[in-house]
Amino acid sequence: MSTSPRDWSSHPPYVYPDYKSTVLRGPTRPLIPLKHTLSERTGPVYGHDSLGALDNDLTRNGRRNGEPLGERIVVTGRVTDEAGRPVRNTLVEVWQANAAGRYVHKVDQHDAPLDPNFLGGGRCVTDDEGRYRFYSIKPGAYPWGNHHNAWRPNHIHFSLLGPSIATRLVTQMYFPGDPLLDLDPIFQGTPEAARSRLISKFSIDVTEPSFALGYVFDIVLRGASATPMEV
């Protein structure tokens, strides 16, 4: 079965000059339409057996001599297609800065402390209802060089495979009420009507008493093309 097209009214354009790196990196020629073949209708499968025991718990998978610092969070949501059907058994990979806004990555030069007990990378697989769930630490905001006094809002990077390479999605989850969202060219590069889909919701029901604040982030991947598109 083929996959519905990328909804370009939902995705950012390749060149969005306020985000300076796009100017020399985004393709400038029109994309060539490609009628899906077996190559686009298939993709790699990673199930639960691909996961390490602590992959879904970023509060534990980087520990050396204690607990990571920061606000514990639990993040969950449903991965569905555009008809609301669950996307089952699909890999969800996440990575993020620590509570101080610092990435472990070697080229991150931000003058904020590394946390010896926090790596910031994890992964999980969706269940039969398309649900995923992982534990982490709320990531801090961090400065970047795009423009004077530029700060990225708190965010967690997400990577999803879905059923085929056509459903591949890399995105970022933001947090509700973040004043930096209005000032962030990466978030603002998203068409206005679609931006709210990138912001997670705080949930007292997901929140675990005396342990971790709960956030819900549902994700919609491209679906089967037989499905009429809802507007």
Added chain:
Amino acid sequence: MAFRQTPSQTVGPYFAYGLTPQQYGYDFASIATPVVADETVSGQRIRIVGRVFDGAGAPVNDAMIEIWQADGQGRYAAPGGASNAAFRGFGRCGTGTDPQNRYFFDTVKPGAVGDGQAPHVAVTVFMRGLLTHAYTRIYFSDEAEANAGDPVLASVPAERRDTLIAKREEGDSGIVYRFDIHMQGERETVFFDV
């Protein structure tokens, strides 16, 4: 209730410890690496290597390339496909660990799938500054006859087809196909609306 697609966002510059941790030396297992086929997989062993260039002609040192391909007999390791258990056919490589910012994949040359397409590899490109990933394909320079009959290549303006053809080189270490990706400029690689 409307279910609209979740917008794409850039992979950013710091994807390595999440998506390609082993390659970059982090203490976290990778689910996919530049080694797509080890010695146990049958087929013609090849290395695909290349660089990613921005619109100023500078090599990009923080891109991530993914490939998806059939095995040497044209079989995808996918549900419903005649899969080859030893071969997943999926690889990932960042451009930040090589001094020349090359990416590489050690794999087997894919066979034709049998639907009239020439042997090819599906490529997905991610990087800082790319808000939505880009899709392209690798074809092989020594498959001129099959390439001439390939419907996807035929849909590409003739003067741009060359951007999709990896050049075969035979070196001491074996067969290498060189495939550079140009994000912009006169030789801008053909990207598909997959």
